Amino acid sequence: MGVVNTALSMMAYDYPTEKLSVYVSDDGGSKLTLFAFMEAARFATHWLPFCRKNKVVERCPEAYFESNPSSWFPETDQIKLMYETMKIKVESVVEKGTIPHDHITNEQEKQAVSRWTDEFTQANHPAVVQVLLEGSKDRDITGHTMPNLVYVSREKRPGSPHHFKAGALNVLIRVSATMTNAPVVLTLDSDMHSNDPQTPLRALCYLLDPDMDPNLGFVQFPQAFHGINKNDIYAGECIHVYQIHPIGMDGLAGPFHVGTGCFFRREVFSGVPSRTPGLSSDHLVSKSIGNKEVLASAHHVAAWNYENQTNWGTKIGYRYGSLCEDYFTGYRLHCEGWKSIFCNPKRPAFLGRAPINLNVCLSQSKRWGVGLLEVGFFKHSPIVFGLMEIGPLMGLCYANYAFRPLWSIPITIYAFLPQLALLKGVSIFPKVCVHSSISIIDFRL
Numbered sequence: 001m002g003v004v005n006t007a008l009s010m011m012a013y014d015y016p017t018e019k020l021s022v023y024v025s026d027d028g029g030s031k032l033t034l035f036a037f038m039e040a041a042r043f044a045t046h047w048l049p050f051c052r053k054n055k056v057v058e059r060c061p062e063a064y065f066e067s068n069p070s071s072w073f074p075e076t077d078q079i080k081l082m083y084e085t086m087k088i089k090v091e092s093v094v095e096k097g098t099i100p101h102d103h104i105t106n107e108q109e110k111q112a113v114s115r116w117t118d119e120f121t122q123a124n125h126p127a128v129v130q131v132l133l134e135g136s137k138d139r140d141i142t143g144h145t146m147p148n149l150v151y152v153s154r155e156k157r158p159g160s161p162h163h164f165k166a167g168a169l170n171v172l173i174r175v176s177a178t179m180t181n182a183p184v185v186l187t188l189d190s191d192m193h194s195n196d197p198q199t200p201l202r203a204l205c206y207l208l209d210p211d212m213d214p215n216l217g218f219v220q221f222p223q224a225f226h227g228i229n230k231n232d233i234y235a236g237e238c239i240h241v242y243q244i245h246p247i248g249m250d251g252l253a254g255p256f257h258v259g260t261g262c263f264f265r266r267e268v269f270s271g272v273p274s275r276t277p278g279l280s281s282d283h284l285v286s287k288s289i290g291n292k293e294v295l296a297s298a299h300h301v302a303a304w305n306y307e308n309q310t311n312w313g314t315k316i317g318y319r320y321g322s323l324c325e326d327y328f329t330g331y332r333l334h335c336e337g338w339k340s341i342f343c344n345p346k347r348p349a350f351l352g353r354a355p356i357n358l359n360v361c362l363s364q365s366k367r368w369g370v371g372l373l374e375v376g377f378f379k380h381s382p383i384v385f386g387l388m389e390i391g392p393l394m395g396l397c398y399a400n401y402a403f404r405p406l407w408s409i410p411i412t413i414y415a416f417l418p419q420l421a422l423l424k425g426v427s428i429f430p431k432v433c434v435h436s437s438i439s440i441i442d443f444r445l
């Protein structure tokens with residue numbers, strides 16, 4: 001239900017629905033996820049007008065109902081019941097691992113689910129691009145246009161590299177380019193939700209401002225979290241990464257990309273003209289997203305071998321080669337001359353989940369450590385490539401992170417050495433001579 005809430009909170013943005021398209025990437029390739037989104041699409045036709053009519057600020061349904069809103073509207077009980085029913089239905093389907101026949105209500109849904117044949121596995125399956133809501137056709141219960149909602153599960157074949165999240169995002173960039181090709185793209189992780197319906201307007205204020213540097217490539221919002229334990233014992237909030245350093249970098253070429261909560265100009269991903277003419281950032285999509293041709297090209301660009309012999313991952317799209325694809329991609333964009341801006345409104349634009357147990361925390365730290373060193377010690381190292389491309393200060397900012405995992409060596413030594421020295425009675429610090437003298441500092445007012 002987490003990712004359903006992510007999508008619903010974005011679909012309910014205060015933004016003309018006919019100009020809004022939400023693409024969901026399911027890297028697990030599960031028909032249960034597709035089912036959850038079919039249900040979400042139905043619920044959205046009630047949720048969106050409810051939020052609009054009552055000017056609800058908290059547009060993530062789970063967070064809204066959890067917050068026990070003080071201003072209870074006449075329809076709140078009804079919509080809450082609707083949400084709870086959907087949640088129970090989806091959770092029971094996920095628990096059973098299969099979708100009962102009576103849960104499939106129309107031919108279109110039946111056809112979509114039938115693509116999960118016996119051979120369909122998580123690591124070996126064709127691309128699935130399913131339009132769940134089509135702005136030009138679907139209406140909410142008040143007759144208002146719905147935003148587009150598209151489910152995407154890219155093709156996976158055993159033995160072929162899929163490049164983790166960077167690969168998934170590149171597929172979404174291409175699929176959205178063939179279907180709607182909006183000039184601004186927001187990326188949001190599945191463990192986050194929008195916390196402020198005005199956020200697109202804030203980002204557009206920067207991106208559309210004629211006085212702004214035309215090289216402004218992305219507007220980065222900080223990551224903020226909910227559900228962190230009181231003392232945040234695993235330092236999951238990472239305030240220096242998400243709040244402090246970006247403010248400093250904002251005075252230079254701009255903050256780094258932190259993987260989520262970021263509005264990009266689509267152009268930044270185009271790098272050089274791409275293989276399919278329809279994928280250039282300025283082409284206008286004239287056909288509806290349900291059109292057969294459009295769907296065919298969406299499936300084509302989500303194929304496992306589409307990127308072979310192309311510049312995807314090297315010169316265009318999210319860059320491959322580091323487990324920290326966000327840091328690496330932002331860095332390469334800065335090196336190409338793009339600028340970024342930090343937008344940190346009082347009410348957090350997005351809220352997400354941070355690691356709250358040791359296991360998750362360690363595996364995240366390990367992944368980040370490996371990802372950062374992959375940048376530090378290879379071809380595009382900030383201390384060589386970076387210093388030349390973005391100058392000493394930005395180069396230093398990026399190098400600070402690329403080599404940060406090396407701190408683990410002195411820190412580990414420091415954690416054990418004093419205790420060992422104490423047990424052995426060896427002094428590890430230089431001896432200090434204490435002279436028997438007394439100094440008096442006399443302050444007079």
Ligand SMILES: O=c1ccn([C@@H]2O[C@H](COP(=O)(O)OP(=O)(O)O[C@H]3O[C@H](CO)[C@@H](O)[C@H](O)[C@H]3O)[C@@H](O)[C@H]2O)c(=O)[nH]1
Binds near residue numbers: 164189190258364368
């Ligand atoms: O093969 C993969 C792996 C991950 N994801 C998605 O990537 C996102 C982030 O993954 P998560 O497990 O939440 O990683 P975190 O460590 O919490 O993520 C932080 O660090 C990542 C870089 O390591 C960034 O991409 C994230 O934006 C940043 O929040 C999620 O939406 C996943 O669904 C994929 O789509 N495919």
Ligand SMILES: [Mn+2]
Binds near residue numbers: 191352353
């Ligand atoms: Mn996460």
